[in-house]
Amino acid sequence: MRTAIDPISDRPAYKQIADAIRDAVSSGEIGPGEKVPSEADLIRLFNVAQGTVRNALSLLRAEGLLRAEHGKGVFVRERPPMQRKASNRFRRSHRDAGKAAYTVDAEALGIKHDVEVFKVGPDVVPDEIAERLGVPVGSTVLVRSRRYLHGPTPTEIATSYVPWSIAEGTAMAEENPGPGGIYARIEEAGHRLGKFTEDVTARMPMPDEAKALHLPSGTPVMRVLRTAYDTNGVAVEVCDTVMTADLFVLSYELPAD
Amino acid sequence: MRTAIDPISDRPAYKQIADAIRDAVSSGEIGPGEKVPSEADLIRLFNVAQGTVRNALSLLRAEGLLRAEHGKGVFVRERPPMQRKASNRFRRSHRDAGKAAYTVDAEALGIKHDVEVFKVGPDVVPDEIAERLGVPVGSTVLVRSRRYLHGPTPTEIATSYVPWSIAEGTAMAEENPGPGGIYARIEEAGHRLGKFTEDVTARMPMPDEAKALHLPSGTPVMRVLRTAYDTNGVAVEVCDTVMTADLFVLSYELPAD
DNA sequence: TAGTGGTCTAGACCACCGC
DNA sequence: CGGTGGTCTAGACCACTAG
CATH class of the missing domain: 1.10.10.10 (Winged helix-like DNA-binding domain superfamily/Winged helix DNA-binding domain)
Structure with missing residues (x-):
């Protein structure tokens, strides 16, 4: 040197x-x-x-x-192995097989994962989410907040929001939503899923995110704001995910026309 | 305070x-x-x-x-208005109308944009790109390296790679590839585009990227590695883009099945 | 020129780690 | 305990910006 x-x-x-x-x-x-x-x-x-x-x-x-x-x-610093978020991870065939979305990715890598549920229950919807969900500001939604870990390493924090009118009385409001995850429950409730949109941004973490994800300084986060729509084009769920940037590659497939 | x-x-x-x-x-x-x-x-x-x-x-x-x-x-710091990379920006109808992909996004915001071409010409393919492009390591590809600006603000650095066998003798190898961008030229050369994949990552910038993008410290970059395939599933182009994270939202649409 | 941030020194004490 | 990084002080000089 x-x-x-x-x-x-x-x-x-x-x-x-x-x-x-x-x-x-x-x-x-x-x-x-x-x-x-x-x-x-x-x-x-x-x-x-x-x-x-x-x-x-x-x-x-x-x-x-x-x-x-x-x-x-x-x-x-050593770069840990990367995880992929395949763009096919919301396929109905996976849900029918009882797999939640994150399971599809983790299985593809042979990774052992854990989920820590922070909170499940009705709450007031944040303004930014209300807009995407198409519900009135200040209305009640089901909030599911949890953290994913690969072994001892926290990888992402995710919060889902479902209109209370859809979630009330279903297993979505339980700690464990059952096989196929909440999307399977949403479909059972009569809302056939049509499409998802994902908005991806990246930034430096807030102090609380740095803490929850055990981020070393100098590690940015990616934020994915996903909205699920039924076949009528009505938003039925919004999921706000913050993930350690250097643990993920987000993969998408786009048609040429 | x-x-x-x-x-x-x-x-x-x-x-x-x-x-x-x-x-x-x-x-x-x-x-x-x-x-x-x-x-x-x-x-x-x-x-x-x-x-x-x-x-x-x-x-x-x-x-x-x-x-x-x-x-x-x-x-x-003030957050400047965000730009969207719509997932429909590679539609053939846009190419037929003579619009390159970035034009679709910029127009949607009424933003005046500029392109600075750093380099256009044949060169040895980087290993990482060779793998995606399905060409032998060390072979020759057309390299198109440029920087996009919104007014005085640089927003992204992009480098495209096209197998020399496809690019040779076409307008792709010119500074200005003509209406519809290089994808239009690739299709004219007989390679009908079938799909694109995009792999998104985020990290802190390298010193040279920080310089080229005028990044204030504490601003991460997003990297999008896009591969274009023809209808036979053969890769015809790879584009490596590094963009100022806080200037972009990447939007994608995913089918439910 | 006065006020601002940028760089650097010299030295001190603390908290954590491993032997 | 000695070695490591973490915090803090006091003071100096420089470079840039504005009036």
């Missing part, structure tokens, strides 16, 4: 140090999961103060390249 | 300051585009050293909440 700062360059010292570390990582000199030199080492190597070194390291952490472990050291 | 640090709490001072500013923003006390108190102000208000204040501010910049302008101040 380069260990000199060019005093002529007008690039700040901390950025030069960050460059040197970034290069060492991309050249393979320091591999994924390996430790970068300690702050004390870097202070000696580059002959700078601690603040300058910390500035360099915090830049690389914000970029998502490094991860710090208090008392142990700073390490190159 | 709160201006006191709880000395009993074990939450670090810089995080308490960040919390106070975050609260002031979310309560509307400081609106989008408005200036937050200067470093000197915050030093006085909270009775801390400059380093502590800077720590708080850089946290909020990494979160994407604030944006600093050297010599002027630190401001609450």
Whole structure:
């Protein structure tokens, strides 16, 4: 690794140090999961103060390249294996086979998954959801809030909203909605599903999301806002999902005409 | 705005300051585009050293909440109007009308857009693309690399790859591929388009991407890797797009069966 | 020129980790 | 315990922006 700062360059010292570390990582000199030199080492190597070194390291952490472990050291982040959200995961044949959507994806990867239910019950609909669901602002909907995990790793937080008129008295309002998930229950309630739309955005996490998803700093989240429509074009469910960006690839298929 | 640090709490001072500013923003006390108190102000208000204040501010910049302008101040970031990538933007009817895909989206918003072509010509295919395109590693493809802008704001960098056997001698290899974009040219060359797949991921930008897209720190990018197939299921083009995350909503429509 | 953010130093103390 | 990262102070100088 380069260990000199060019005093002529007008690039700040901390950025030069960050460059040197970034290069060492991309050249393979320091591999994924390996430790970068300690702050004390870097202070000696580059002959700078601690603040300058910390500035360099915090830049690389914000970029998502490094991860710090208090008392142990700073390490190159390793990318865990990715999961796919296949665009066919809402097919009726899967529901008929008793599989919920996330089961389709997880099974395709042989991944053991868990679901933690935070809350299931009627509540006031958030304004943004009311608009998509086509219900009056302030009306009551069934709220299902839960977290998905792969082994010990939380991967996504999801909240579903169903008009209370559809959900009332069904298994949707139970902790476990039964085989095929809530979409199977919605169809049983007489609302045959016609299509889904998904709106995908990405941003940095809110502090509470970072906590719930165990996000290291420098990891963005993807947000998928999915609306389910029946065959009459009436919205019957909205699902708001926030997922760790580097654990997912969202795959979609589009017709040419 | 709160201006006191709880000395009993074990939450670090810089995080308490960040919390106070975050609260002031979310309560509307400081609106989008408005200036937050200067470093000197915050030093006085909270009775801390400059380093502590800077720590708080850089946290909020990494979160994407604030944006600093050297010599002027630190401001609450304003979210510009979002653009939609409609899932129908590859319809043949649009191509027949002479519209390229990005034109469909931009027109829908009444946005003036520009394209800057970086490079058009034959080159060696990157390994990752070769796999998707189904061509041998190391073979030659047409590479079209360009940047899209809305007014002065760069929004996305896109690179298309077409097997040289398809592209050779056509207008695809020109700077301006003509009406309907390269998909129209691909169809003219006898490859009727059957479907597209898009794989969406999000991450923090590489330094060169941050530069090319004028990204403020704390802004992630979305990456869309699109593959176009002809009606025989043969891949005819791959497009690798990196876009400023907070300027886009990707919209998709999924059938229920 | 005064006020702003950007960089850097030197030194201190703390909290966490592993031996 | 020694080594690691985390927080904080006090003060300095620089670069940019505006009046």
